[in-house]
Amino acid sequence: MAAVDSFPLLLREVGRSCSSFIETLALIGAFYTAKTCFTILGDAYTLIRVHLIPRLLKRPDFVKLYGKWAVVTGCTSGVGKAYAKELASRGVNIVLISRNKEKLEAVARELVDSYKIETAVIVADFSKGREIYPAIEKALLGKDIGILVNNAGVFYSRLDCFTSLTEAKMWELIDVDIGAATMMIHMVLPGMVQRKKGAIVNVSSLSCTHPSPQIAVYSASKDYLDHLSRALYYEYASKGIFVQSLIPAFLSTKMTAFINLFPKEGFISPSAEVYARHAITTLGISKRTTGYWPHTILFMLGNYVPDWLWAWGMNIVAAYHHERKTL
Numbered sequence: 001m002a003a004v005d006s007f008p009l010l011l012r013e014v015g016r017s018c019s020s021f022i023e024t025l026a027l028i029g030a031f032y033t034a035k036t037c038f039t040i041l042g043d044a045y046t047l048i049r050v051h052l053i054p055r056l057l058k059r060p061d062f063v064k065l066y067g068k069w070a071v072v073t074g075c076t077s078g079v080g081k082a083y084a085k086e087l088a089s090r091g092v093n094i095v096l097i098s099r100n101k102e103k104l105e106a107v108a109r110e111l112v113d114s115y116k117i118e119t120a121v122i123v124a125d126f127s128k129g130r131e132i133y134p135a136i137e138k139a140l141l142g143k144d145i146g147i148l149v150n151n152a153g154v155f156y157s158r159l160d161c162f163t164s165l166t167e168a169k170m171w172e173l174i175d176v177d178i179g180a181a182t183m184m185i186h187m188v189l190p191g192m193v194q195r196k197k198g199a200i201v202n203v204s205s206l207s208c209t210h211p212s213p214q215i216a217v218y219s220a221s222k223d224y225l226d227h228l229s230r231a232l233y234y235e236y237a238s239k240g241i242f243v244q245s246l247i248p249a250f251l252s253t254k255m256t257a258f259i260n261l262f263p264k265e266g267f268i269s270p271s272a273e274v275y276a277r278h279a280i281t282t283l284g285i286s287k288r289t290t291g292y293w294p295h296t297i298l299f300m301l302g303n304y305v306p307d308w309l310w311a312w313g314m315n316i317v318a319a320y321h322h323e324r325k326t327l
Contacts, residue, residue: 043300046286046296047293047296047297049285049286050282050285050286050289050293050296051278051281051282051292051293051296052293054281054282054285055281059090060284061090061091062087062090062091062092062146062147062199062283063090063091063092063146065146065197065199065284066146066147066197066198066199066242067144067145067146067147067192067195067197067198068092068093068144068146069092069093069094069095069143069144069145069146069147070084070087070092070093070094070095070145070146070147070148070149071094071095071097071140071145071147071148071149071184071188072084072087072094072095072096072097072149072151073097073098073126073149073150073151073152073180073181073184074097074098074151074152074153075094075096075097075098075104075107075151076096076098076100076103076104076106076107077103077253077254077272078151078251078253078254078272079151079203079248079251079253079272079275079276079279080098080149080151080152081107081272082271082272082273082275082276082277083149083151083201083276083279083280084096084107084111084149085111085114085115085273085276086276086277086280087147087149087280088111088114088115088117089115091115091117092117092146092147093117093118093119093120094108094111094117094118094119094120095119095120095121095122095139095140095143095145096108096119096120096121096122097121097122097124097136097152098123098124098152099123099124099125099126100123101121101123104121104122104123105121108120108121120139120143122135122136122139122140124136126152126175126176126179126180127154127171127172127175127176128175129171129175129179130179130183133183133187136184136187137187140187140188144191144195145188145191145192145198146192146195146197146198146199147198147199147200147201148184148185148188148198148199148200148201149201149203150180150181150184150185150200150201150202150203150225151201151203152176152180152181153176153177153203154172154173154176154177155215155218156169156215156218157169159214159215159317159318160214160318161213161214161216162216162217165217170217173217173218173221174217174221177218177221177222177224177225178221178224178225181202181225181228182228185200185202185228185232188200189232189236189241192236192240192241193236193239193240193241195240196239196240197240197241198240198241198242199241199242199243199244199283199284200229200232200241200242200243200244201244201246201283202225202226202228202229202243202244202245202246203225203246203248204222204223204225204226204229204245204246204247205218205219205222205247205248205249206247206248206249206250206290206295206298206299206302207219207222208222208223208225208226208247209247209299209302209303210302210305210307210310210311211307211310211311212310212311212314213311213314213315213318214314214315214317214318215314225245226245226247226288229243229244229245229287229288230243230245230287230288233245233287237287242283242284242287243287244282244283244286244287244288244289245287245288245289246279246282246289246290246291247288247289247290247291247295247299248275248279248290248291248292248295249268249290249292249295249298249299250268250269251269251270251271251272251275252265252266252269252270252271252272253271253272267294268294268295268298270292270294274292275291275292278291278292278293279291279292
């Protein structure tokens, strides 16, 4: 047989031998396409269910659902203060906890004047560790705490590597970002269980979703809060307690002002007031959410980012930050 005639035969034989392999690849491709479509549809459903529908419905009665009093830590500025205002606008009495007495009293007066609610202030510096909690517990006696918002937190004074942190700064991060939320939950949760209703909001951070160099301890502390929230949700949901992990991305607040990465206020970096107005509508709706729909899109996209790429981006941000500091 001539070579010209045998070559097409050879191609047909190769095609037949590879047909099963091609069919397998086609099945894998179809499965991946279907999985991606279901993921996109699921994400779209989450955006609608968590961020759109609650804003169209009548505001829930938090007093009836959870109780008359809420405790908000880290409440003299930023998200804590804005969240306290949102709760107060819904008729919830507020216990304000922070370390600055003058600022606490100013916020308390503002809430009373604007929303005609009751307030109480507790001066406490969470960086002091265990010694402050007996006084807080005593001050809360007699109040049926229905909502706890663990917002108190500290950030780095500058993006930096782990070995550059002082021992004092590391303990501050541990005592405030981990210890405060843990101890406050341990303090108020028994009363919620007894009354069979209550809500706990732990303010975490998008940095908890991946290992984050240059803010390693902060990122790890927020990962702790996220895991604690999710575990407690499954532990106490059957007892009527709603536990939420709130995972914001970048916000335009004093805490992050030194980074200068985003505009002071924008679509991606909202003010504390805008963020709290969105976030509070997810209370009782989603146990784990960013609280703000543009951040939810970032969160969804972030799930596809491998750790090495996230870490590379964090190092780039840190390098940009240090370069601006030296200019």
